[in-house]
Amino acid sequence: MRADARRNRDLLVAAAIAVVAEEGPDASLNEIARRAGVGPGTLYRHFPTRDVLLAAVFQGRLSRLCEQSEELAESRPSGEALLAWLRLLTTHAMTDKGLGARMMRPTATAGVDCWAMLRAAADRLLLPAQRDGFIRADVDFTDLAELTTGIAQAASDPARADRLLTLTLDGLRTHHPTSAPGRDA
Amino acid sequence: MRADARRNRDLLVAAAIAVVAEEGPDASLNEIARRAGVGPGTLYRHFPTRDVLLAAVFQGRLSRLCEQSEELAESRPSGEALLAWLRLLTTHAMTDKGLGARMMRPTATAGVDCWAMLRAAADRLLLPAQRDGFIRADVDFTDLAELTTGIAQAASDPARADRLLTLTLDGLRTHHPTSAPGRDA
């Protein structure tokens, strides 16, 4: 890779990080190119698709999230660790006006395989929590990903997202029926 | 209202219904005007904002949803009725590529007060379900609206939406702790 090409690529990613933080994932690509000081053609050469550029923007935050999954797995009991990480994931899905939510899909596999990385990070916490009996055995990563991104998209602010996440997690816990209403009434 | 104005308004709504069904809530307004056979200026005269036009498109589906709430309240036991209606609401939020989800916000009050109508319809089922002890007393309409729209936006297909809704509702039920794990572990 030629030196000037490398330089332009870095300028574009930096500009994209800034612009996406301001305007969200639908930000103008021409604006990003302008801010990076290159022509629009140069942007398309490096990033043939908007999603490829967004993946580059997303990459830093994603790897941090994976690290945090490892830390939590070592430092906390399984149920607690999963809950804490899901909170991080939800916050994550809300950043940059929905960029996070947009990248947390199986299809958003551009350059880095975001979905596979997230699944690995989640399973590291989910499987122990299921083994220890805190979470239903039939829940999988797709459930967690869709529920957290959904909450992140629909909640009006972080406090409400936290409330919805708490409510939802009660549904994922293992069941302890006593009188079992809700069936006959 | 002059006769030709009335006629143009109706043409615009009809065109909007068709185009939004195809392209979703971000459909081109010029395209809608074109399809209605009027100039773009005429569209803006009748609907100063995109959301006002979308509310007109949404209105029919909304009133049907309110009727269904009344029917369910009369014909079924409270817990069952609420669940059935929430299924309808979720389906609803998925129609027209996210138009439903977009209108289910407090801000989307254009012409018709969609939010107030939905709240009335939901409370008709939620309050009895809470009185009968099937749903937590601290859950309110905002919780239900955000959870269903979130699920609708994040789920990849109707079957998955149904699964997520079921999981979530288990979290909204009244609690029956037996061994109460998830705290200490």
Add this chain to the structure above:
DNA sequence: ACCTGAACACCGTTCAAGT
């Protein structure tokens, strides 16, 4: 009163021309 449609500033995307 209401409608028209040309006009403006923008957007995403492409591609000949340059170095």
Add this chain to the structure above:
DNA sequence: ACCTGAACACCGTTCAAGT
């Protein structure tokens, strides 16, 4: 190899001119 930037077809929105 890579970059440039003019160019194209589109978009949302406005507003003078018409009836």
